[in-house]
Amino acid sequence: GAGVSQTPSNKVTEKGKYVELRCDPISGHTALYWYRQSLGQGPEFLIYFQGTGAADDSGLPNDRFFAVRPEGSVSTLKIQRTERGDSAVYLCASSLTSGRGLSGANVLTFGAGSRLTVL
Amino acid sequence: GIQVEQSPPDLILQEGANSTLRCNFSDSVNNLQWFHQNPWGQLINLFYIPSGTKQNGRLSATTVATERYSLLYISSSQTTDSGVYFCAVEDFNKFYFGSGTKLNVKP
Numbered sequence: 774g775a776g777v778s779q780t781p782s783n784k785v786t787e788k789g790k791y792v793e794l795r796c797d798p799i800s801g802h803t804a805l806y807w808y809r810q811s812l813g814q815g816p817e818f819l820i821y822f823q824g825t826g827a828a829d830d831s832g833l834p835n836d837r838f839f840a841v842r843p844e845g846s847v848s849t850l851k852i853q854r855t856e857r858g859d860s861a862v863y864l865c866a867s868s869l870t871s872g873r874g875l876s877g878a879n880v881l882t883f884g885a886g887s888r889l890t891v892l
Numbered sequence: 893g894i895q896v897e898q899s900p901p902d903l904i905l906q907e908g909a910n911s912t913l914r915c916n917f918s919d920s921v922n923n924l925q926w927f928h929q930n931p932w933g934q935l936i937n938l939f940y941i942p943s944g945t946k947q948n949g950r951l952s953a954t955t956v957a958t959e960r961y962s963l964l965y966i967s968s969s970q971t972t973d974s975g976v977y978f979c980a981v982e983d984f985n986k987f988y989f990g991s992g993t994k995l996n997v998k999p
Contacts, residue, residue: 806987815896815978815989816935829985862933878942879923879982883935 775799777884779865785890786855794850794887798867805848806881807840808864816864822848855891862886894919894983898990905969905997913964913993915979923982924955926964929992930975938964938977969997 778797786792798805804823808816818832825845833839837855842848852859866881895918905911917924926938939946939953941962946953950969955962966973976992 804985808987808989813991815980815991816987818986818988821985823985832986864935866935878940879985880937880940881925881980881987882937883927885932885934888933 777865777867777882779863779884779887781887782885783888783890785892787892788855788857790855790891792852792855792889794852794863794889796848796850796865796867796884798846798848798865799882800846802867802869802882803845804868804870804879805842806866806868807848807850808866810862810864810886812861819850819863852889855889857891860889860891862888893986894921894981894988896979896981896988896990898977898979898993900993901991903993903995905995907969907971907997907999909969909997910965910967911969911995913966913977913995915962915964915990917960917962917979917981917988919983920957920960921981921983923987924962925980925982925987926953926962927978927980928973928975929978935978966995969995971997971999973997 807819810816820830822842837853840850864886866883897916927935941953943957952965978992980987980989
């Protein structure tokens with residue numbers, strides 16, 4: 774698509790429920806990132822995909838968080854047993870390339886985000 | 893990870909004024925980007941600027957990589973410039989963001 778698309782834009786759920794957030798990157802972008810942004814703070818890294826594989830998931834806060842990208846395009850961030858502290862805006866970004874030593878710059882394009890509220 | 897500090901945290905300007913936003917980072921980087929987050933939350937990439945100077949209209953940016961800082965200049969500010977400006981640096985595919993500078997341009 775023309776830009777990075779994220780759905781839903783808003784999700785309100787109850788504590789303990791399961792949530793899925795979807796990201797559709799720019800067509801042809803091989804790198805995909807998930808970030809989380811709390812009020813008044815900068816985005817914090819969660820996970821990075823290069824193609825289908827999670828190249829770095831060191832930012833996932835605990836094992837309730839999981840993300841997949843089975844065909845190397847659309848990605849889904851899954852949160853189990855949601856807690857009130859999970860409330861935040863979840864941002865997805867994609868880029869054409871990644872990593873040091875590869876040609877081209879790793880320039881991020883962000884989606885509009887999914888605002889998650891856990892009651 | 894790399895520490896990114898931005899200053900000032902808040903800035904109020906009268907329309908037409910100029911401003912300079914600063915980003916300091918704790919380690920050498922090959923990738924630095926400036927973003928503008930509009931009041932609706934959308935992050936827009938302004939500059940990819942690991943070193944040197946770039947200009948785009950009323951905005952320009954300079955990164956002095958050897959001294960680990962970058963500056964974003966906004967000239968003749970407009971109300972549409974309001975929002976939060978973030979600096980982000982990359983370290984092995986992980987981008988580290990500062991806490992941002994919140995800019996409010998008053999008419």
